[in-house]
Amino acid sequence: MSDRVCIRGCKQRGVHYAACEEQAKVQAASDRGELYMSQCTGCAEKPARDHALICDGCFYRLRTLVRDADDLMGRLRSLADPMKATPTDRAPGGRSQMVEAPAPLDADLADAMDDIAHTLHDWDRHVDPQSLEQALPDLVNDAESVRVLGIGFLDRHPLEDGIRDFWSVQDAVDKWGVERRTKGESGWEPEVDRELVAVARPEWRNPLITKLQAEQIAGSERTLRRWVSKGLIEHEGTVVIAGVVTRMFRRSDVERVRDEMLAKVGRPNATDRENGTDHA
Structure with a gap:
């Protein structure tokens, strides 16, 4: 002991x-x-536990979450699928086409998918060529690894102003579960070598931009989330490629809200700073 x-x-x-x-x-x-x-x-x-910095309870819960992470991502992707598993017609050349606009994607679901996908990707690279489960016995004896594993898998992150700053695997399991909770709900199984793409029609000189590009214009990920939660801006569609969902925003909408927020707090714009004037 x-x-x-x-x-x-x-x-x-x-x-x-x-x-x-x-x-x-x-x-x-x-x-x-x-x-x-x-x-x-x-x-x-x-x-x-022996040769570890965490107790048996934390270790077994961590190992279970690591094992369930891939199934969890599959569940989240099935919930996010805008076509609800509706078959699409294959276009000439082997590409698939959507026959209707995608349904709006829940913001929490999109954020959870983004955060968990990054967590799994980063750990896969870190422990390669091992799997994360295989590497756990060594990782739980390192303080920094335990801290980061806790953030990505074990911790429950509270809501702040209705927004969760980060989604852990445990957060997503608490909200959606690993398996379907509705009995009789049909599963979604993608066809082999089929790619589903959902793209909204852009306007001339006012293109759709990805969530990452919108965050760069807004200034931070949290700022964009706050604008969305307050109804100041809405995404205009999603792109689904190989099961990975990305929200799309209209560039002009993001720039408009940014300029309105800057005007409210009286911050000088780039032109004002260059001329040495301040409207605050």
């Missing part, structure tokens, strides 16, 4: 340190023949 404790701060339920004040109150009440309900459910830290 390791003499180290879980660095994620896990506690043993019902196990207390001798210096626990709540347990002292329980004992004092018992000596008086009274009942006192302790506010401490357990303050003694869980021991870390």
